Amino acid sequence: MTRQVENVPSAQGSGKLAILRRLRPVRNLTLEVVEQIANEIRSGNLPPGSRLPTEHELMATLGVSRTVVREAIAALRAEGLVISRQGAGVFVTDASRAPLRISLEASGSLEDILHVMELRLAIEVEAAARAAERASEEHLRSIETALSEIEAAISRGEPAVNEDFAFHNAIAVASGNPKFSMMLEFLGRHIIPRQSIRASIGTPKQQEQYLRRIQGEHRHIFEAIRSKNPTGARRAMRSHLTGSLSRYRRLYEASSARGT
Known part of the structure; x- marks a missing residue:
């Protein structure tokens, strides 16, 4: 009996050690x-x-x-x-x-996210098409670098928010119209929904799968831009943003139904 009792803390300690190994230091x-x-x-x-x-x-x-x-x-x-x-x-x-800014960090509501996603559809779809027409080799390298940085962040188990923003901003810059990139700079990294609201994506493995699916959409956009295909770039960006909009709209409807 004594041995069994003594083994319990050991098992608990082992479980705690496993948990601690998964935790990361708080970064400020x-x-x-x-x-x-x-x-x-x-x-x-x-x-x-x-x-x-x-x-x-x-x-x-x-x-x-x-x-x-x-x-x-x-x-x-x-x-x-x-x-x-x-x-x-x-x-x-x-x-x-400075003009009035949109600050999702302050509110972070699903409704705000939907509004910004709709705005992004109006801006980024056309920016992608213009980038397909006007992107220089340097622009293409910047977009591809952003893609690589997203991939690296996903492999590290990170949400890749800043890297995702850098990808979309690189496309806006490649459009050759500074107003597109100015608008994204104006909105800031909170155009990436997972930055503003911690909606559950499931287990870490499910989150990685979700991010890799998004990354696949990013690659379709890049390939269309690199191929100088404005119609394809427009279609790929619209599909990418519409998918995100639909997902967060479902979350919003479910949240409203629960009265939260």
Whole structure:
């Protein structure tokens, strides 16, 4: 009997160890970087129009990884404090005169997500078609790099939110119409629904399968753009966004039926 009792904590300890191995440390480095840069902007040390230090300079000065820096810049863009300019860098906007912004991070409701998805359909479908007509080799490399970064994030078990945004923004830039990319910068990374609401996708394996299905849709879009097929690019982007819109609409209807 004594041996059996003594074995119980051992089994429990083994189970706890397995759980701990699956957990990840809480990361707040991105938030700290965002706060530091935002404070520099709001204090006037980084005035409107000034260029932010490069990725490497920020990494070296702050002692953080490239991923943390990119996440922080994406968050600052979502706040309307900075804007990226292709080939030039990241610049401070005139935040004091910034227009009304859509902030899904504050609300995060399914209804808000549906509204933004409908807006994206109106913008990104045409942006993809224009990219198929106008994308340079450099643009294609940027889109393909974003695809590779999504793949790497999925393999690490991450939701690939920033990488997904980078993919869609690269297409907007490739359209040759700066207004498309300005609109995506305006909306920020919260155009990616899973950033704004933690809707259950199931087990980690099911989540990976879901993300890989989305990644397959991304590849169809890229192939159409690379093949200089505007009709195909338009169709692939519409199918991709309509699929997401339908999924979140079902979630919204189910949530409404439950009265939540």
